Amino acid sequence: MAQNTPLIERLAPWIAVVVLVVIWEVTVRLFDVPSFIFPSALETAQALVTYSGPIAMHSWQTFWTTLIGFGMGVAVGLVLGFIIGSSRFLYNACYPLLVGFNAIPKVAFVPILVVWFGIGSVPAILTAFLICFFPIVVNVATGLATLEPEMEDVLRVLGARRMDVLLKVGLPRSLPYFFASLKVAITLAFVGTVVSETVASNQGIGYLMMSAGSQMRMGLVFAGLLVISAMAMVMYELFAVLEKRMTGWAHRGQNR
Amino acid sequence: MSAAFVTFDDVSLAYDQSGNAIEDINLSIHEGEFVAFVGPSGCGKSTFMKLCTGLHAPTTGSIQVDGEPVAGPLKISGMAFQNANLLPWRTTLDNVLLPLEIVKPYRHQFRKRRDEFVGWARKLLKTVGLEGYEDQYPWQLSGGMQQRASICRALIHQPRLLMLDEPFGALDAFTREELWCVLRDLWEAQRFTVVLVTHDLREAAFLADTVYIMSRRPGRVIERRQIELPRPRALETTYQKPFIDLVQELRAQIGDVRST
Numbered sequence: 001m002a003q004n005t006p007l008i009e010r011l012a013p014w015i016a017v018v019v020l021v022v023i024w025e026v027t028v029r030l031f032d033v034p035s036f037i038f039p040s041a042l043e044t045a046q047a048l049v050t051y052s053g054p055i056a057m058h059s060w061q062t063f064w065t066t067l068i069g070f071g072m073g074v075a076v077g078l079v080l081g082f083i084i085g086s087s088r089f090l091y092n093a094c095y096p097l098l099v100g101f102n103a104i105p106k107v108a109f110v111p112i113l114v115v116w117f118g119i120g121s122v123p124a125i126l127t128a129f130l131i132c133f134f135p136i137v138v139n140v141a142t143g144l145a146t147l148e149p150e151m152e153d154v155l156r157v158l159g160a161r162r163m164d165v166l167l168k169v170g171l172p173r174s175l176p177y178f179f180a181s182l183k184v185a186i187t188l189a190f191v192g193t194v195v196s197e198t199v200a201s202n203q204g205i206g207y208l209m210m211s212a213g214s215q216m217r218m219g220l221v222f223a224g225l226l227v228i229s230a231m232a233m234v235m236y237e238l239f240a241v242l243e244k245r246m247t248g249w250a251h252r253g254q255n256r
Numbered sequence: 257m258s259a260a261f262v263t264f265d266d267v268s269l270a271y272d273q274s275g276n277a278i279e280d281i282n283l284s285i286h287e288g289e290f291v292a293f294v295g296p297s298g299c300g301k302s303t304f305m306k307l308c309t310g311l312h313a314p315t316t317g318s319i320q321v322d323g324e325p326v327a328g329p330l331k332i333s334g335m336a337f338q339n340a341n342l343l344p345w346r347t348t349l350d351n352v353l354l355p356l357e358i359v360k361p362y363r364h365q366f367r368k369r370r371d372e373f374v375g376w377a378r379k380l381l382k383t384v385g386l387e388g389y390e391d392q393y394p395w396q397l398s399g400g401m402q403q404r405a406s407i408c409r410a411l412i413h414q415p416r417l418l419m420l421d422e423p424f425g426a427l428d429a430f431t432r433e434e435l436w437c438v439l440r441d442l443w444e445a446q447r448f449t450v451v452l453v454t455h456d457l458r459e460a461a462f463l464a465d466t467v468y469i470m471s472r473r474p475g476r477v478i479e480r481r482q483i484e485l486p487r488p489r490a491l492e493t494t495y496q497k498p499f500i501d502l503v504q505e506l507r508a509q510i511g512d513v514r515s516t
Binding site: 173 | 306310329330331333335336337339341343344345354355357358359360393395409410413
């Protein structure tokens with residue numbers, strides 16, 4: 001597929017990035033914005049290079065806490081989604097509860113988590129987990145709950161147990177939903193980690209940005225922002241590729 | 257004719273308080289008989305299928321299949337519907353094999369006898385004209401081919417009772433007639449019992465030994481019609497006078513049902 005798309009289409013995202021950076025640089029210079037308010041692209045790049053050591057260290061902290069939180073989110077999301085999606089009763093019973101839970105700003109949990117676990121990595125991991133498991137639960141549960149009744153009849157008449165139907169039909173059927181939700185969940189997990197780090201940690205990109213901000217070193221703050229979004233983008237793409245690989249049948253016709 | 261294979265005694269079914277979906281059904285189907293149910297929409301034809309396969313229990317009356325009262329899902333039956341309902345992540349072959357992974361006793365032998373089962377599936381797919389398409393995915397097949405595969409899936413565990421719920425309803429007229437012949441040939445070869453639910457009177461008259469006409473909800477059997485056309489029937493007969501007269505008579509009866 002990649003060979004067939006014109007070169008310009010493949011380059012388009014990179015061109016967009018370059019254009020954005022140019023606009024950023026030009027705007028800052030044109031209006032002569034002081035760098036402690038809004039640093040130019042160049043200053044941000046300089047900060048990236050100058051502080052590459054500390055940035056790498058803090059990014060690594062953010063990266064692994066996010067991944068652990070995300071991993072927990074996937075595990076819990078899958079199990080919970082499977083349980084809720086497998087029974088109409090549980091689906092109706094738990095769905096409003098989940099929606100209500102999801103509406104709570106997760107940053108509100110951070111002070112509670114700090115009281116329970118102290119500051120550091122644990123609140124960051126748990127915040128990432130809390131924020132990212134919801135889309136996974138909803139997607140897996142919906143995939144299971146929307147089974148075609150005829151398909152169920154075909155199998156039930158053969159003496160299939162509920163578990164057979166779920167494993168042979170429901171689970172594979174919900175995989176595209178599951179992988180689609182992973183893409184959303186991983187970016188949300190980064191949000192959770194960084195939010196927690198800004199208020200309750202002395203490590204991680206969130207902490208780095210907070211402390212750099214309090215010292216008016218805005219170049220470093222922006223460098224932190226760039227690193228977070230770069231990490232999130234890489235992970236997103238990773239899961240997008242994984243999704244295509246695992247559930248190519250669900251994207252039939254789009255590649256032809 | 258052999259003894260009754262499927263027997264309905266005063267069977268009624270009400271899903272809820274709104275009244276019976278079907279009412280006072282009395283009939284018996286012989287083993288190897290091909291019966292068709294026709295009637296206006298919503299007359300409970302699909303309900304009849306659910307009762308017959310044990311997916312639903314009747315509110316009153318009793319149903320016997322093969323001499324035993326029906327108490328749960330009937331493994332000796334295979335089902336196919338208007339939608340082929342093939343699983344898009346499985347190849348055509350694996351779709352056809354699915355029942356063998358579930359129904360006893362095959363499910364416990366599936367790993368050991370897989371090669372043998374694959375042989376059955378390939379043979380069956382060949383008889384319906386799907387040779388060479390075994391490794392294609394369902395979404396690579398046309399609607400008619402999907403429906404052929406769906407019928408193979410219903411037959412792979414060698415059921416004695418085949419239940420078809422408007423299986424050709426979504427196909428174009430030419431494909432439909434082609435599949436009538438496929439079904440006719442399968443039935444002539446194996447003589448399983450078939451219950452076909454359909455809206456199409458020509459389909460019912462061409463394929464069935466016995467046509468039951470059902471009334472509007474609450475569905476009752478208002479007419480039992482023996483189709484005396486000689487077998488094997490060629491598709492051409494459907495364009496000849498005796499057949500056309502027969503269909504017109506059936507049509508008139510349906511018309512009466514709709515106007516009352």
